[in-house]
Amino acid sequence: MSETIEKLADREYEYGFVTDIEEERIPKGLSEEIVRIISAKKDEPEWLLKWRLKAFERFQQMREDGHCPDWAKLSYPEIDFQDMYYYAAPKPKKQLESLDEVDPELLATYEKLGIPLQEQKRLAGVAVDAVFDSVSVATTYKGELEKQGILFGSFSEAVKNHPELVRKYLGSVVPYSDNFFAALNSAVFSDGSFAYIPKGVRCPMELSTYFRINAQETGQFERTLIIAEESSYVSYLEGCTAPMRDENQLHAAVVELVALDDAEIKYSTVQNWYPGDKDGKGGIYNFVTKRGACRGKRSKISWTQVETGSAITWKYPGCILQGDDSVGEFYSVALTNNRQQADTGTKMIHIGKNTKSTIISKGISAGHGQQSYRGLVRIGPKAHGARNYSQCDSLLLGDQCGAHTFPYLEVKNASSTLEHEATTSKIGEDQLFYCRQRGISEEDAISMIVNGFCKEVLRELPMEFAVEAQALLGVSLEGSVG
Amino acid sequence: MTMLEIENLHATAGDAEILKGIDLTIRPGEIHAIMGPNGSGKSTLAGVLSGRAAFEVTKGSILYQGKNLQELDPEQRAREGIFLAFQYPVEIPGVTNNYFLKASLNAIRTHRGEEELDAMDFLSVVKEKMKIVEMPKDLMGRSINEGFSGGEKKRNEVLQMLLLEPKLMVLDETDSGLDIDALRVVATGVNHLRSPERSMLVITHYQRLLDYIVPDVVHVLSEGRIVRSGGRELALELEEKGYGWIEEAGA
């Protein structure tokens, strides 16, 4: 069995190529000057620069006070924030009039990643914003979406074209002072995606951002903001990949979601950053703050994540359930093998009445992978009738890996109900033998069992992503969804 | 060619020697029953034939259709036509019977050089077999053996057997935990597969099952050896006199 697992764990990282393209970079390191340069590059209004500078000040303060979070069950060398570039972007040849004018190298890159951007080839039913290093390079289906009043595109554009919306919501869910990495992101974020769904509109296609890190020694700091007005609906997906390099690269993103009365946001992630090699060399450090505010009554935010990449994963997509009867969901599959480490989970903060949250977390550890589920469920004194159900299961493949479960359950309301269950087990020898006795190879049997283990989460993914996610988990696709 | 030829088979589990020299020959079309008290080595024999890693063959040989069985992995044995009906069928959460059975059948068909069945053809084949063992209609959408009653699990084993059409079937205490009605259904399914090309090794503690699946030869296993072989009437004799008698006779 261990041989098969090794084989599964040793599969080549498919997206490890580098695009040879001329990029412009600003000087290395982090300083107030750098923050000003980034802001100037984006031609930003004064208020945004001020906000960045406040965030930077806060970050510096936290850095001095030693606030780099150390409570997570992760071990990695101290990050040298001066030894990386904070902005890298492909040199634009000229002002783009249409997608056809995007650098062919970039188009080829995205095509290779399975995300063709050209009009004639683009994915049906999915609008894509393509973020390459520090900037958004293209967005598909923009025109079609605008007809319904849906705004979708890069964050930088949104700052230019819809400053009132950005100003109103930026930092309203994740304030720059929220945590160390959120402060860093707020100071130096370079681009990201922005989506706005007007009242009563059901977004007719999946919105998607594909994040690609390409440049060397460069961090990616993007910011995503999605606003769903009353009674609107949107499903948003993000994917991420990076080249194979021996160095570690930092990705520190912030995602903010706002759902107003009766609105629903479904946010899915397939995270496949370069995980480093077998011995733990290289790989992305992924420190991400994602949070959704269910501000409106009966609003709903659902996070689904499939985390297979990154050397280090530190993320806790959460929901602040403010509106009465609002719903938060978190579905997660995380796979760590070789030397990967993940400390991931969620935060469900129940504030409003009859708020409901569901947490389903499936962790798979192989090789020397170490994985922790860390989740907070807090039910406030006014959250009458609040309910939470959490289930966290871990599957161990191999004898060098670890799986840990750290739920934090804090309840201050007697009319609430909360239930948490967790199990840890290994793939059963008896299960494997049973499959093999029916003629199924060991490798297929492991895939089948892992797939069955993750099923409750995978079925929450939009179809387009479910396929990719299953492929990532080393499982065959047929018949396994649904 | 014989179906199965076991010669002087010794096998251990951990440090303990369980099988201490088994000789057994099964020809195509024959049904052999193995009876014996608990701990006599019945399930070990089933495990050794199907390739369970927990058992180690220390001496002797097993030829299956002329091939050395010990060189084959469990899945290769299955593809070659050996089917073990498990005493305790395994639960696999999240994997549907539909997906599992199709993967299994197609692995075996591919091995035989037959074309894989598509979803529609597969379903129509399964439906027909399901009737024989009276499985509920929603079976295919449910996870393998999860939440099944004891009887359903055993019937599911027989359903798989009907579907995979093996050459050598090893039934490991398939009657345990079944009431008389369930036993009848299971036996009907098994008897469906009786043919001059197929052989069966029926392992049981009680002769009751043999009223329904009538064997050609009955062997009595005691302390890792076959101590007596005979016809159908041997099972009845055991039923009457108990195992104590045979153990004395064997000693």
Place this chain on the structure above:
Amino acid sequence: MKDALQSAQARFLAQATERIPPPAFVELRREATAAFTDRGLPTMKQEEWRHTNIAHLAGIEWAALHEPLAPPRSAIEDVATPIFACGLEVFIDGHHHPELHGSPGASEVETLGSTPAPPALLGRLADAKAHPFVALNGALACDGARVRVHGDDPRAVHLVFAQGSEDAASHPRVVIDAERGSRGTIILDHVSLAGARHFANSVVEVEIAEEASLDLVILQRAGGTSFHVGHVAGRVERNGRLRTHTISLGGRFVRNDLEVVLAGEGAECTMNGLYLGLGEGLIDNHTWVDHAVPHCTSRELYKGVLTGSARGVFRGRVVVRPDAQKSEATQSNPNLLLSDGAEIDTKPQLEIYANDVKCSHGAAIGRLDPESLFYLRSRGIGEDEARGLLTRGFAAEVLSALPEPSLAEAMSAVFLEKLEATGQRT
């Protein structure tokens, strides 16, 4: 807060130098005083104390009593029912009262205040460097018991720790050796004689030798004004079995730490707990099971009932070390919140470093099931009674596992009495 803790620390340290301790405690006091000087009292910044504020406890000037009360035996019998007369030893405000002692059982009980040399186990399992209150106990302990369990004695050893004087603190120490192949039951019973405000800070070290089996019952029923900190450090050797029953019924401030190392293959540990939070009380249970070797089993069930504006804290850690294959661990922490002001913070944790394991944990928080209530009422049972019945039913799973049926009965009665006395069962 920091100042209050520091002055409390200084007061305690002053007490440690007031008198020379009995011979058994000399070495322990030296080491523990150093650790306590070094670490002081815990703040909420420490993960282990994240939910538990000791400011109130630290703000009271606790006295160390050297001339304790001498109540009649009947006074003890009133508060520590049922009395297990075999092996009964009574400590009042931390001091042993030989005149109240019962007839000896097979287990040997020695009092640490009068023993000439420290038993080998003293200070070996409870880590003063890691736990501030273990350090404090070591610095101030001047009496306690050492129990040697040998043979197979169905009669329980009953150690009563009674608090008598207002604002008195005591730091009892108990050392238990369950010798190879032995069976036994030990009851540590914390009671209050007069309902005075007091502080008990006890440390228990228990070693279960190969094939030995022990039930350790820790009762905390000293009333609503009691401050109670208790630490139990256990170690179980090959095929040994330790069953703990930690029953905390009320109290102003209760913190129980239970740490068990499963050190020999085949070792088993069952940890049962019941806590009833009343009024403004805080009840905090921290447990830790360390599966250090393969083939060990741990089972944990802690149930909480919280009323009034009581707060409950539960933190249970299960650690399975890299080589501890075939470990089985279960942990469960259901809680009932009976009133709007009640709160619970629970944090069950699994840390698994071995792959061939079966581990699970669960926590639940809820109120009485309205459907069950309705069912009882529809059968003519009054609402208050129905609530009491259901709450007692919730607690029964833990109480019925107590090793002495008479104890289960008595504790069930105390549980209900305390619950009813609150008069508030929303």
